[in-house]
Amino acid sequence: MSLLIRRQIPIALVFITALLIMMDYFLKLPPLDARGVSWTSPVVKDLQNWGVILTAFALGFGAVNLFILHSRHISRRTVKQWPFSVWLLLMIILFTVVGVSYGATSPEYSWLYNSSYFALSATVYSSLGFYMTSGIYRALRARNVDAVILLVTGGIALLKNAPAVAVNAPFVVSIDSWLNAIPTTSAMRGIMISAALGAIALGIRTMTGKETGFLGRLTEAEKGG
Amino acid sequence: MREKRGFWSRLEDIPREVLYGLLLIAFIIPMIKPIGFPVPVSPETQKWYDTIDKLPAGSVIMIDFGYSGGGEPELGPMAVAVYHHIFKRGGLKAIAMSTSIEGPLLWDKAMAEVNPSQYGAQYGVDYIHIGYIAGTETAMAAVGKDLRATTSTDYKGNPLDQYPIMEGIKDASSFDLLIVFTTGGDQSEGWVRQWVTPYKTPYLCSVLAMMKPTMLPYQKAGQIIALTSGAQAGEMEYLVKVPARGIKSADVMTLTHLLIVVYVIVGNIAYYGKKYSGG
Amino acid sequence: MDLGSVIQIWLAALFTVWIYSIAFRDNVFFKFAEHTFVGAAAGHNIVYAVDNIRRYGWTPFTQGATLYLVVFLLGLILYTRYHSKYFWLSRFPLAIMVGIGIGLSMRATVTAEFIAQIISTASLQLVGVDAWTAFSNLIFIIIVVSVVYFFVFTFPGLHGGGRAVIPKIARYGMMAAFGYAFANTVLSRFQMIFGRLDFLMSSWLPLPGAMMVLPIVLILLIYAMIPAEKRPWPKSS
Numbered sequence: 001m002s003l004l005i006r007r008q009i010p011i012a013l014v015f016i017t018a019l020l021i022m023m024d025y026f027l028k029l030p031p032l033d034a035r036g037v038s039w040t041s042p043v044v045k046d047l048q049n050w051g052v053i054l055t056a057f058a059l060g061f062g063a064v065n066l067f068i069l070h071s072r073h074i075s076r077r078t079v080k081q082w083p084f085s086v087w088l089l090l091m092i093i094l095f096t097v098v099g100v101s102y103g104a105t106s107p108e109y110s111w112l113y114n115s116s117y118f119a120l121s122a123t124v125y126s127s128l129g130f131y132m133t134s135g136i137y138r139a140l141r142a143r144n145v146d147a148v149i150l151l152v153t154g155g156i157a158l159l160k161n162a163p164a165v166a167v168n169a170p171f172v173v174s175i176d177s178w179l180n181a182i183p184t185t186s187a188m189r190g191i192m193i194s195a196a197l198g199a200i201a202l203g204i205r206t207m208t209g210k211e212t213g214f215l216g217r218l219t220e221a222e223k224g225g
Numbered sequence: 226m227r228e229k230r231g232f233w234s235r236l237e238d239i240p241r242e243v244l245y246g247l248l249l250i251a252f253i254i255p256m257i258k259p260i261g262f263p264v265p266v267s268p269e270t271q272k273w274y275d276t277i278d279k280l281p282a283g284s285v286i287m288i289d290f291g292y293s294g295g296g297e298p299e300l301g302p303m304a305v306a307v308y309h310h311i312f313k314r315g316g317l318k319a320i321a322m323s324t325s326i327e328g329p330l331l332w333d334k335a336m337a338e339v340n341p342s343q344y345g346a347q348y349g350v351d352y353i354h355i356g357y358i359a360g361t362e363t364a365m366a367a368v369g370k371d372l373r374a375t376t377s378t379d380y381k382g383n384p385l386d387q388y389p390i391m392e393g394i395k396d397a398s399s400f401d402l403l404i405v406f407t408t409g410g411d412q413s414e415g416w417v418r419q420w421v422t423p424y425k426t427p428y429l430c431s432v433l434a435m436m437k438p439t440m441l442p443y444q445k446a447g448q449i450i451a452l453t454s455g456a457q458a459g460e461m462e463y464l465v466k467v468p469a470r471g472i473k474s475a476d477v478m479t480l481t482h483l484l485i486v487v488y489v490i491v492g493n494i495a496y497y498g499k500k501y502s503g504g
Numbered sequence: 505m506d507l508g509s510v511i512q513i514w515l516a517a518l519f520t521v522w523i524y525s526i527a528f529r530d531n532v533f534f535k536f537a538e539h540t541f542v543g544a545a546a547g548h549n550i551v552y553a554v555d556n557i558r559r560y561g562w563t564p565f566t567q568g569a570t571l572y573l574v575v576f577l578l579g580l581i582l583y584t585r586y587h588s589k590y591f592w593l594s595r596f597p598l599a600i601m602v603g604i605g606i607g608l609s610m611r612a613t614v615t616a617e618f619i620a621q622i623i624s625t626a627s628l629q630l631v632g633v634d635a636w637t638a639f640s641n642l643i644f645i646i647i648v649v650s651v652v653y654f655f656v657f658t659f660p661g662l663h664g665g666g667r668a669v670i671p672k673i674a675r676y677g678m679m680a681a682f683g684y685a686f687a688n689t690v691l692s693r694f695q696m697i698f699g700r701l702d703f704l705m706s707s708w709l710p711l712p713g714a715m716m717v718l719p720i721v722l723i724l725l726i727y728a729m730i731p732a733e734k735r736p737w738p739k740s741s
Binding site: 005006007010013014015016017018019020021022025026027037046047048049051052053054055056057058059060061062063064066068084085087088089090091092093094095096099100104108109111113114115116117118119120121122123124125126127128129130131132134140145146147149150151152153154155156157158160161179180181182183184185186187188189190191192193195196197198199200203205206207214215217218 | 508510511512513514515517519520523524526527535536537538539540541542543544545546547548549550551552553554555556557560561572575576578579580582583584586588591592594595596597598599600601602603604605606607609610611613616617618620621624625632640643644645647648649650651652654655656674675676677678679680681682683684685686687688689690691693694696697699700703
Binding site: 025028031041044045049050051052053054055056059103104105109110113114118119120121124125126133134136137138140141142151153154158159161162163164165166167173180181184185188189192217 | 241244245248263264265291295296327329331334359361366370371375381382423434445446459479485486489491493496
C-alpha cells in the first residue's frame with residue numbers, strides 16, 4: 001500500500017498528465033463541444049495554468065536551501081563565513097520585505113534591484129570573460145588536427161566579430177559565413193537530432209517509471225519496486 | 226634552489242594579471258578616445274529589420290523579454306533598438322511578457338531608455354507588458370492556448386480588460402509575429418516548440434552570441450525568420466538610426482578581439498618554442 | 505539627478521569593482537559582494553513567486569475558480585521535501601510538473617527537432633545547383649549523418665575499424681562548430697564587460713567625488729588581497 005502511494009501513484013500521475021497533453025496536441029478526442037473543441041482542451045488548459053503556479057511555488061526552494069545552509073554556518077560560527085551568512089540572510093529578507101510589501105515592479109523595489117542585484121548579476125557573468133582570456137592564452141594549443149580545426153574556425157570567427165576587420169576584409173566575412181552555414185549548422189543539427197532522440201527516450205522512460213530521478217531519495221523498498 | 230626558466234617557458238606562463246591588464250587597456254582606450262570604426266550590417270539583421278518594416282498596419286507582436294541582468298549588457302541594446310524600430314514604424318501593437326524572472330524590471334529599464342512617448346506611443350494602447358510568467362515552456366504553452374485564462378492582469382496587476390491593446394487578443398493565433406530576446410536556451414528553443422511548431426507564428430530570435438550556434442539549425446529549417454545576437458545591436462541601431470550602446474561597442478570589440486587573436490598566436494608560439502628548444 | 509539615483513549608481517559601481525577584483529585575488533570585498541548577489545537572487549525569486557501566485561492563482565481564486573485551492577495545497581506540499589518523514593508527499597505536485605514538462609516537450613520535440621530537421625537536411629539539393637553549393641550541401645549532409653551516428657550508434661565496434669572514419673568526420677565537424685561557438689562566447693563575454701565598464705565610465709566616474717574615491721577603492725582592494733598573515737592590520741579577515 002505504502003509503495004503504491006509513494007512510488008506508483010506519482011509515476012501514474014506523470015504518465016496521465018503527459019499523455020493528456022500529448023493527446024490534446026495530436027488528437028481530437030470526442031466528445032467535442034459546440035465549437036468542435038475536444039474535452040482534452042480545457043483540461044490541458046487548466047493543467048498548464050496549474051503548472052505555472054506550481055513552478056512559482058518552487059521558486060522558493062533556493063531561498064529555503066540557503067536558509068538551511070547559512071543558518072548552520074551562523075549557529076556553528078564558521079570561521080570567516082558566518083558574518084557573510086548573516087548578511088546573505090539579511091539580503092533575502094530585505095528583498096522579500098520590500099518586494100512583497102511595495103510590489104515586484106514598484107519604484108522602491110526597482111531601486112533596490114538596480115543598485116544591487118542587477119549590477120552584481122551583470123558583473124558576475126561578465127567576469128567570466130577575464131578567466132576565458134587567461135584560458136585562451138594558456139590552453140588553446142594547436143596540438144592535433146581536432147584542435148587545429150577548432151583554432152582555425154574560432155580564429156576566423158574572432159576576426160569576423162571585430163567590426164573593423166569585417167568591414168575592411170570582406171573575405172573573412174565570406175569564409176565565416178560558410179563556416180557558420182555549413183560545418184557549424186550541420187554539426188549542431190546532428191547534435192540536435194541526437195538530443196531529440198535522447199529527450200524522447202528519457203520522456204518515455206520517465207512516463208513508464210524506468211527513470212525515477214524526480215522522486216528524489218528512494219527507500220530500499222521503493223528501489224526494489 | 227630556484228630552477229632557471231627559459232624565455233619560452235616564461236612567455237607561456239605570463240602572469241594572469243598581465244593578460245587581464247592588457248585586456249582592460251584594450252577595453253578602456255577606445256572608450257576614452259573613440260576611433261569610430263564602421264559597423265557592417267549583416268544580411269540577418271537586415272532581414273530582421275525588413276520583417277518588422279513590412280508588417281501590415283495593426284499587426285500584433287508578442288515580445289518575450291526573456292533575458293536576465295547578466296545578459297542585459299548584450300541584449301539590452303538590441304531590445305532597445307528593436308523597440309525604437311517598432312515605435313518609429315508605427316501602427317503596430319507590441320505585447321510583451323517575460324519568461325525570465327528579471328524580465329519585467331529590465332523591460333522598465335529598456336522603456337526608460339526608449340522613451341516611447343517621443344513617438345507618441347501610449348502604454349495600454351500601443352504597447353504593454355503582461356508580466357513574468359513562471360514555468361518557461363509551460364508558460365509559453367499556456368499563453369499560446371489561452372492568454373486570458375493564464376493572466377487577467379498586466380505586470381503592474383491592473384486588469385487587462387481596461388487596455389485597448391488587449392481587445393481581441395485571445396491566444397497565439399492573435400499574434401502576427403513573435404520576437405524573443407533571451408539569455409536562456411530553454412526559452413529560445415521553447416518558443417519554437419510551443420508557438421512556431423503548433424501555431425506557425427513567424428519568429429524573430431535574438432540571443433546571446435554564444436547561444437547562436439545552437440539556434441542555427443532552426444534558422445536553416447525555416448523555423449526562425451531571422452536570428453541575431455545581442456552583439457549585433459550596433460547594426461540594428463544603425464538601421465533604425467538611433468545610435469547608442471551597440472555602435473559605441475564597435476571600437477572596443479575590434480581592439481579586444483584583435484588582442485585575443487594575438488594571445489592565441491603568442492600562446493602557440495610560446496608552446497612550440499618551449500617544445501622545440503627544450504624550455 | 506536625485507539623491508536616490510546617485511546612491512544607486514554608487515552602490516552599483518562599488519559592487520561592480522568588487523566583483524571584478526576576484527579576477528586578481530580573493531578578498532573580503534568580493535566575498536561581501538558575492539553574498540549580496542546570492543541573497544538578492546534568492547530574495548528576488550521569492551518576490552516573483554509571491555507575485556505569480558497572487559496574479560495567476562489568487563486573482564482567479566477570488567473570482568470563483570475554487571479549484572485553485574487544490575493547486576495552492578499542492579504548491580505547499582512541494583516543501584515537504586525538507587521533512588525527513590513526509591518528504592514523499594512532495595512527489596505528487598512534482599509528478600504533475602514533470603508530466604506537464606514531458607508532455608509539452610515530447611509532443612513538439614518530435615516535430616521541431618527531429619522531423620523538421622531531417623526534412624530540412626533531406627531537401628538540400630546536390631544536383632541542379634552550382635558546383636560550390638552542391639559541394640557545401642554534400643558536406644552538410646555528411647556532417648549531419650556522421651554526428652547522429654557518433655551519438656546514437658554507440659554500440660561496441662561501431663566506432664572502430666573501417667567505420668572509424670564516420671566518428672572522425674563527426675568530430676571534425678563538431679570541432680568546427682565548437683570553434684565558432686568559442687569565438688561567439690568571447691564576443692558575448694566582452695560585450696558584457698563593455699556594458700559594465702561603460703556604466704562605470706559614463707554613469708559613475710562623472711559623478712562628483714567618484715574620481716577621487718576610485719583610487720581609494722583600488723588601494724583598499726589591493727590591501728584586502730594581501731594574505732592576512734602578511735598585512736599589519738587586521739590579522740584575520
